[in-house]
Amino acid sequence: MAPLRVGVVGVGMMGTDHADRLVHRISGADLVAVSDPDTDLAAELAARFPGVRAVEDPIALIADEHVDAVLIASPGFAHEEQVLACVENGKYTLCEKPLTMDAASALRVVEAERKGGRPLVQVGFMRRFDPEYAAMKRLLDSGELGRTLLVHNIHRNKVVPDSFRSEMIVQDSLVHEVDVCRWLFDDEIDMVTILVPRSTSEAADGVRDPQVAIFQMAGGGLATTEVFVNSRIGYEVRCEAVAERGNITIGLGQGPHLRRDNHYGGHIPDDFRDRFGRAYDLEVQAWVDASRRGAVVGPTSWDGYAATAVSAAGVAALATGRPIRVNLADRAEVLGGAAG
Numbered sequence: 572m573a574p575l576r577v578g579v580v581g582v583g584m585m586g587t588d589h590a591d592r593l594v595h596r597i598s599g600a601d602l603v604a605v606s607d608p609d610t611d612l613a614a615e616l617a618a619r620f621p622g623v624r625a626v627e628d629p630i631a632l633i634a635d636e637h638v639d640a641v642l643i644a645s646p647g648f649a650h651e652e653q654v655l656a657c658v659e660n661g662k663y664t665l666c667e668k669p670l671t672m673d674a675a676s677a678l679r680v681v682e683a684e685r686k687g688g689r690p691l692v693q694v695g696f697m698r699r700f701d702p703e704y705a706a707m708k709r710l711l712d713s714g715e716l717g718r719t720l721l722v723h724n725i726h727r728n729k730v731v732p733d734s735f736r737s738e739m740i741v742q743d744s745l746v747h748e749v750d751v752c753r754w755l756f757d758d759e760i761d762m763v764t765i766l767v768p769r770s771t772s773e774a775a776d777g778v779r780d781p782q783v784a785i786f787q788m789a790g791g792g793l794a795t796t797e798v799f800v801n802s803r804i805g806y807e808v809r810c811e812a813v814a815e816r817g818n819i820t821i822g823l824g825q826g827p828h829l830r831r832d833n834h835y836g837g838h839i840p841d842d843f844r845d846r847f848g849r850a851y852d853l854e855v856q857a858w859v860d861a862s863r864r865g866a867v868v869g870p871t872s873w874d875g876y877a878a879t880a881v882s883a884a885g886v887a888a889l890a891t892g893r894p895i896r897v898n899l900a901d902r903a904e905v906l907g908g909a910a911g
């Protein structure tokens with residue numbers, strides 16, 4: 572079977588990381604084109620790999636007949652136009668999270684894909700591909716532990732730029748736990764509450780960091796998440812699922828434990844590229860394999876839409892300190908009975 576010819580749109584931190592993995596660690600795919608408004612950046616990246624073209628206009632890359640599939644790693648505000656162009660051109664798409672920045676535009680993507688008549692879009696919620704999360708999901712789904720009652724998450728970044736405002740903590744960071752909780756419970760989030768303690772003095776002026784989110788699942792489950800993006804410690808993501816007859820914890824980072832010079836301890840990664848490197852590899856490989864056989868796996872456009880609807884409720888919950896109900900379209904009505 573011919574390799575999948577992939578174009579990457581947006582080659583900043585994540586786009587470069589994905590381009591690198593496509594060239595070095597993914598089988599069955601050829602990176603053929605990259606696009607970024609920073610044309611020097613795109614040209615520099617293209618020059619690193621033989622056979623890769625830099626294309627100025629991302630929409631031209633998407634429409635290019637020599638590109639079979641597109642990995643979108645541009646900022647969230649650019650996703651709607653680019654994913655819609657992928658759907659219009661019948662291109663398999665892996666779109667980094669969030670699918671779009673608001674629920675209305677995410678719903679437009681879901682509807683366009685449905686009108687196109689076949690699923691094309693995978694959303695970059697890579698934690699579903701992380702071996703630890705996947706093992707947790709398998710164990711919960713096996714039913715051995717009974718029903719899942721509670722999920723507790725911790726999500727800490729070492730540092731974010733001052734431009735990363737309070738709402739972005741919800742839309743950009745907490746959105747991963749939104750997806751994780753929907754996936755682990757196999758249920759929609761019905762109500763969101765976000766409470767804030769006093770903020771760390773390490774955060775930019777006016778930024779509410781850390782935040783504690785509470786998700787009430789439609790079927791009665793409950794999830795808590797601490798998101799703390801200026802923790803200064805390193806990158807820490809942990810998750811504990813509490814079921815009727817046992818609980819599972821992941822993310823304890825129990826790699827090599829070193830004892831030296833009167834100290835003991837292990838390594839805390841700097842950021843997500845380290846902690847979730849394997850998850851990104853498995854995510855992109857699953858996308859390539861599925862695209863080559865004409866299928867879509869992993870988080871769907873519906874998952875991307877639902878996460879954006881929860882983020883919108885989260886932003887309102889953050890502003891008011893009150894529980895906010897998630898305003899979600901009727902799934903069966905939108906998908907018309909199609910899987911999503």
Ligand SMILES: NC(=O)C1=CN([C@@H]2O[C@H](COP(=O)(O)OP(=O)(O)OC[C@H]3O[C@@H](n4cnc5c(N)ncnc54)[C@H](O)[C@@H]3O)[C@@H](O)[C@H]2O)C=CC1
Pocket residue numbers: 580581582583584585586606607608609612629644645646647649667668669695696697743843
């Ligand atoms: N799955 C994950 O764990 C992570 C996902 N992300 C997501 O990846 C995406 C990119 O984030 P980063 O790489 O951190 O951002 P970045 O700012 O490092 O890179 C974004 C790149 O997109 C380019 N760009 C701007 N407008 C564009 C447009 N209209 N079309 C094409 N390219 C455009 C910029 O010039 C820049 O090179 C975002 O959606 C972000 O939420 C980011 C970090 C981790």
Ligand SMILES: O=C1[C@@H](O)[C@H](O)[C@@H](O)[C@H](O)[C@H]1O
Pocket residue numbers: 728743744745747800843
């Ligand atoms: O997606 C990501 C970033 O955009 C976000 O800013 C971080 O908080 C997350 O941990 C990372 O996975």
